[in-house]
Amino acid sequence: MNIILLGPPGAGKGTQARLLVEERKMVQLSTGDMLRDAQKSGTEMGKRVAEVMARGDLVTDEIVIGLIEEQLTTSSGKGFIFDGFPRTLAQADALEALLTKVGKSLSAVIEMRVDDEALVERITARSTCASCGEVYNDNTKPIPEDGKCSNCGATEFKRRADDNEDSLKTRLMEYYKKTSPLIGYYYAKGKLRPVDGMGSLAEVRHEIEIQLN
Numbered sequence: 001m002n003i004i005l006l007g008p009p010g011a012g013k014g015t016q017a018r019l020l021v022e023e024r025k026m027v028q029l030s031t032g033d034m035l036r037d038a039q040k041s042g043t044e045m046g047k048r049v050a051e052v053m054a055r056g057d058l059v060t061d062e063i064v065i066g067l068i069e070e071q072l073t074t075s076s077g078k079g080f081i082f083d084g085f086p087r088t089l090a091q092a093d094a095l096e097a098l099l100t101k102v103g104k105s106l107s108a109v110i111e112m113r114v115d116d117e118a119l120v121e122r123i124t125a126r127s128t129c130a131s132c133g134e135v136y137n138d139n140t141k142p143i144p145e146d147g148k149c150s151n152c153g154a155t156e157f158k159r160r161a162d163d164n165e166d167s168l169k170t171r172l173m174e175y176y177k178k179t180s181p182l183i184g185y186y187y188a189k190g191k192l193r194p195v196d197g198m199g200s201l202a203e204v205r206h207e208i209e210i211q212l213n
Contacts, residue, residue, distance in 0.1 A: 001026070001079035001212065002104055004086070006182060007112030008175045009168065010119040010126070011197045012204060015135050016112070017083045019205055027077035031084045034067045035059060045070065065094050072102050079107070087179045092186075109186040110208055112197035116172065123168050130156040141201075 001024075005013040017028045038046040039053065045066050052059050064085065072080065086092040099105055114122075125138035131154035136143045147155050162171065186192040193211035197204055 001107045004082040004109040010123040011112040011114045026079045111194045114197040
């Protein structure tokens with residue numbers, strides 16, 4: 001099973017992806033993680049990524065698709081989760097062509113629907129473990145009283161510099177302009193599976209399971 005998690009920033013895509021990795025043994029393909037790993041890999045593709053990022057340029061769709069192809073052909077698991085990709089219609093077309101090339105197909109696109117005001121509340125209260133990336137929220141899932149991550153035991157936590165209301169509005173506008181057209185794109189292909197992202201972590205997880213079964 002290969003799926004895309006689609007939704008605005010703060011919808012909970014990364015958290016749900018980690019649960020799917022743990023429970024279904026799927027492989028999470030996060031664009032950011034792949035780019036960071038590629039820089040350290042020493043492969044030809046990794047060197048290209050490092051050169052582009054060292055210049056401060058944006059990594060091209062061609063490079064991202066190349067990294068995804070490497071993962072699709074070398075990683076073993078019970079399917080892939082595309083988290084943060086595709087972001088545009090052009091990327092969606094490129095991904096579809098790649099999946100066809102490597103003999104795979106897309107099973108479903110999970111659209112996580114969350115109210116904008118709720119996103120602001122989530123994002124501005126969010127922090128993550130600096131070691132494993134476990135997500136915490138001041139209101140709904142605070143950092144444990146002993147100051148240790150419940151997942152890995154680390155004691156360092158961080159907030160993203162752009163996790164504030166003004167930055168979020170900019171990121172949401174970018175999402176609505178470039179990424180939200182994918183909702184219609186995948187609906188037309190019969191792949192779209194909407195879930196209510198406003199519930200608790202467990203409730204959203206249950207809805208996703210229903211859509212995947």
